[in-house]
Amino acid sequence: LPARGGAELVRKLFGPLGWSRVDAVAVPLDEQFPEWGDSRYVRLLLEGELRLADALRQLYVLLPVLDDAKHYWVSPDEVDKLLRAGEGWLADHPEQKLITSRYLARRWGLTRQAMERLELVRLAESDDLDVESIDNAVDETADTEERPVPLAEQRRTAILAALSGAGASRVLDLGCGQGQLVQALMKDVRFTEIVGVDVSMRALTIASRRLKLDRMGERQAARVTLQQGSLTYTDKRLKGYDAAVLSEVIEHLDLPRLPALEYAVFGSARPRTVLVTTPNVEYNVRWETLPAGHVRHGDHRFEWTRAEFRDWAGEVARRHGYTVEFVPVGPDDPEVGPPTQMAVFTMTAADETQKEAKAA
The missing domain is CATH 3.40.50.150 (Vaccinia Virus protein VP39)
Incomplete structure (x- = not known):
């Protein structure tokens, strides 16, 4: 798979996610000419016992992050997609900022919005509270009859x-x-x-x-x-x-x-x-x-x-x-x-x- 950042970045992204084995090996440009150096591809082997849905959500986010070349227009709804796929692991990931920025094609406004919401999720989950109890970084069009006004x-x-x-x-x-x-x-x-x-x-x-x-x-x-x-x-x-x-x-x-x-x-x-x-x-x-x-x-x-x-x-x-x-x-x-x-x-x-x- 393409990995802008090489095998080391692959290990940083998948290492904290519960896999028992993360083997990432750089693919040379040409094995006959090692002096040419490595290509931007790696061979990746993941081993471990994870819920299949969790593993697929990780791949859904991290493969395009490693590719680092969005092939379509990144609109605001990509933030919701990222948070859905990152549920349960992205909020506490040590490389959260890099993952969020690359996934959202380095669109700063969307990246900031996603990271603010991830921080609220992390804080709320730590105390088992509703994210809306912290501030207004939630869907403001939601029904407010049973909740405080944002x-x-x-x-x-x-x-x-x-x-x-x-x-x-x-x-x-x-x-x-x-x-x-x-x-x-x-x-x-x-x-x-x-x-x-x-x-x-x-x-x-x-x-x-x-x-x-x-x-x-x-x-x-x-x-x-x-x-x-x-x-x-x-x-x-x-x-x-x-x-x-x-x-x-x-x-x-x-x-x-x-x-x-x-x-x-x-x-x-x-x-x-x-x-x-x-x-x-x-x-x-x-x-x-x-x-x-x-x-x-x-x-x-x-x-x-x-x-x-x-x-x-x-x-x-x-x-x-x-x-x-x-x-x-x-x-x-x-x-x-x-x-x-x-x-x-x-x-x-x-x-x-x-x-x-x-x-x-």
């Missing part, structure tokens, strides 16, 4: 309420990802212009599919725009909007890059209202299956306490002519606060007058 849905509800309260009709979703918030905004006719911005073209492609832009009517299509852009650079296309939303975005940036984002949003684009949501690290102790000292997702560069978030937001508001209020999202624990904290920035009257004068 945190992601509570965030969107809070954001929509704050936008409505601010009287916003033209809205920027900065760091829109796969378009969940844009989709929610499209359902409310009060929002007449919606712009989703993300640095990832793959995320924007997924968002476009989620929104069915290619099948949307002309009137609806005129309300929404998806565009690529980095939030740490000024962009004249983002000026003149009523509101901007940064939902679960800032924690994905390295701290030294936050001032650049601050200026691009508050100093250059200057919408009248800015909403920022971010995890409250103090609440992490309430996730019983989240190990102490761990952030909620592997890609988070930091998670702030309520005091740290308030200090940052207060300084941003002071420097750029905004006032700021704080809104809890999710259950507001009397000791550790809510799971998500939201800052609502509103441009001061003097700055808004100055902005309107410049526009005129």
Whole structure:
């Protein structure tokens, strides 16, 4: 079989999976000319007593991982396929990151989504809990009548309420990802212009599919725009909007890059209202299956306490002519606060007058 990474990688992948014997031998390019070296193929012999279905699921995932050349378009449903085939072994595999990345053709957005879900599975299984008890990395369209409302849905509800309260009709979703918030905004006719911005073209492609832009009517299509852009650079296309939303975005940036984002949003684009949501690290102790000292997702560069978030937001508001209020999202624990904290920035009257004068 083809094995990009050779016999050593084959042993790393199959060795932890319960086989009593894993023999992987590199196949030379030509046995008559050993100086030519090895080919990218190995001869693999597996021996052991495994349930047949388990062995087949391992092969279903690991053979294309070793081949490392997906021969078809990798869509988001591949994440579900990977998790189904990896049930019972992938969450604890020492090479989980490599397996996930290669299986999903190194599509970072899908890889991150799969690894977050695998981590939640691992943590939940360790305490025999439902994955949904940790956070919102589950199917958010599932029936919620008998379960708590997912945190992601509570965030969107809070954001929509704050936008409505601010009287916003033209809205920027900065760091829109796969378009969940844009989709929610499209359902409310009060929002007449919606712009989703993300640095990832793959995320924007997924968002476009989620929104069915290619099948949307002309009137609806005129309300929404998806565009690529980095939030740490000024962009004249983002000026003149009523509101901007940064939902679960800032924690994905390295701290030294936050001032650049601050200026691009508050100093250059200057919408009248800015909403920022971010995890409250103090609440992490309430996730019983989240190990102490761990952030909620592997890609988070930091998670702030309520005091740290308030200090940052207060300084941003002071420097750029905004006032700021704080809104809890999710259950507001009397000791550790809510799971998500939201800052609502509103441009001061003097700055808004100055902005309107410049526009005129």
